[in-house]
Amino acid sequence: MLRSLQWRLVFIFIAMTISLIIPIGIMLKVQVEKSVYNEFKADIINGMGFLEDKPYGSIEDLWNIMQKKGENYSTYYFNMGSEHKTFSILNTKALNKVLSSDPVLNGNENQAVSEILESENFISALGNKEGTERNLRHLNGKAFFDCAMKKGEFIIYFRYYSQGWENMMRGFNNIIITSLMFSIIISLILGYILSKTITVPVVNLMHKAQDVAKGNFDKLLEVKSEDEIGKLTKTFNYMAGELKNTMTEISSEKNKIETILKYMTDGIIAYNIKGEVVHVNPAARKLLGVNSIEMSFNEFSGKYSLGMSLEEIEYLNFSGNKEVNIVTEDKYIKAYFAIFTDEEDKAEGIIIVLQDVTEQQKIENMRKEFVANVSHELRTPLTSIKSYTETLLDGAMEDRETTERFLGVVNSEADRMTRLVKDLLQLTRLDNQQMQWKLQPVSPVSLIKKSIEKLELEAKNKDQELGSYIIGDIPNIKADADRMEQVVLNILSNAIKYTPAGGKITVYTSKLYEDVCIKIVDTGIGIPEKDLPRIFERFYRVDKARSREMGGTGLGLAIAKEIVEAHNGSISISSEWGKGTEVTIKLPSDKEDDNKPGDNDKPSTYFP
Ligand code: ADP
Helix, strand or coil, X not given: CXXXXXXXXXXXXXXXXXXXXXXXXXXXXXXXXXXXXXXXXXXXXXXXXXXXCCCCCCHHHHHHHHHCCCCCHXXXXXXXXXXXXXXXXEECCCCCCXXXXXXXXXXXXXXXXXXXXXXXXXXXXXXXXXXXXXXXXXXXXXXXXXXXXXXXXEEEEEEEECHHHHHHHHHHHHHHHHHHHHHXXXXXXXXXXXXXXXXXXXXXXXXXXXHHHCCCCCCCCCCXXXXXXXXXXXXXXXXXXXXXXXXXXXXXXXXXXXXXXXXXXXXXXXXXXXXXXXXXXXXXXXXXXXXXXXXXHHHHHHHCCXXXXXXXXXXXXXXXXXXXXXXXXXXXXXXXXXXEECCCCCEEEEEEEEEECHHHHHHHHHHHHHHHHXXXXXXXXXXXHHHHHHHHHCCHHHCHHHHHHHHHHHHHHHHHHHHHHHHHHHHHHHHCCCCCXXXXXXXXXXXXXXXXXXXXXXXXXXXXXXXXXXXXXXXXXXXXXXXXXXXXXXXXXXXXXXXXXXXXXXXXXXXXXXXXXXXXXXXXXXXXXXXXXXXXXXXCCCCHHHHHHCCCCCCHHHHHXXXXXXXXXXXXXXXXXXXXXXXXXXXXXXXXXXXXXXXXXXXXEEEC
């Protein structure tokens, strides 16, 4: 109970009251005893004045005088009428006899004498001094004041037993106890009321503080007074308001950061200095292909071979950044580490930023592969040119026939290199978007017709059937006619190249919704299924030697794809190994051309 301020205040009030009343009681008791004694002493001095100043013959003489004269000398002059006041007479010459009105001293004389001899006042009187020292003595369970006076050779020893003033003392005590009780009750009530006025606002403040701690800032405390408590309440309300604003700011800042972390494409993992995960964003889980990251930092570091441990960071004061590459089943990830610190610059944790570099890595690999391919492709013709010219210089020139044959090879190798360089230049221009497109309405039908005408002879030489179907009305397309012809020629010549003698190559041209669809179907050697996904890659060839033999650069389909895509079209290839290949080109029709039908002859025609 004493822990509560309220009861402590009440207790202090009561303690104050008691500490005031009790000394008053004690002082009162002392005062009463003093006045009782003074009266007792004054009576004795008064009585002594009335005793004749003559030598008394014997102790009995004096005793008789004290007892006789008038009715009772001791009663009148010494005021010894009360049963609690006694007197005894002793002879200073021989302290063996006592005449006493005191029943206590009246029995055994020896004992009475020895008791009286213990009195300091009696001893003083023996030494011819006044034995009037106030001293409340306690003997045999009784309390009394005593006094001793010398008369001649006798000493009169007086006692005043406390029963004589006890009633008065009891009265006083009752008054004091009653007033003490009243004071305690009053101080209890007053203390309670006063403490309430202090503790109620304090308790309210306490409850409000608990609310604030729980995040409830809304209710303001009512300011009921202008005193210190009122000021404290006002300050508290102000503090709660400020805290609310700060909390709102912090939480909106936190939400902002969480949203950024949630939607950013880079993965973020934060570890505290104990190595426990404190934050993982969805991108990090996706990049590492896991549903959750529960491993400690050291486990993480071990799993992905980061070559770092918490101990190093903590004890070797690792600071700054580190970059590590992580390779998972299907991804290349760059991991950046950064330490975050507290105000004293002590490491608090580690942030790992994961960046998906799979695409860059692929592009880098492709670039390397491309350079290697180009070098290889150029080296082959160069080597053969070099060896043929060397042979010629070494004397083969003497033979005209050999010279012509060798020069023919050198010429064709040079042509191949020219073709290769031309193709590469075109690809570079396409890559860098430096192509000058001469866009104009082009009739797909005449485009196909022209291309077929150009390759007819080639097909004929291989005993192949080359024909074309035009299905329905074919709208014009908006295209660079030369480049588009290059695409068709390339695909057609591939079909001729990779179709054995006696095969069949057919071109179907049709309208599919808003697109013009050109399909070149052959009955050639086909492409294995595993090669199909890579067939549009630069230098990708199913059979390198065969392609090279046939004068191919391995860039034809790549260029065709770039050109078709630059026309907002698409190109796809499907094939069955040993049965034939089907290349489909889709190009959007020319809307500005008002859907004017192209210069096709008539719907659904076939011309060989
Ligand atoms: P190339 O100059 O070698 O013909 P392309 O890019 O035109 O290069 O073609 C790439 C590869 O695709 C060829 O080497 C060949 O293996 C394959 N290919 C292309 N068209 C056909 C087809 N009609 N039939 C079978 N294989 C083909």
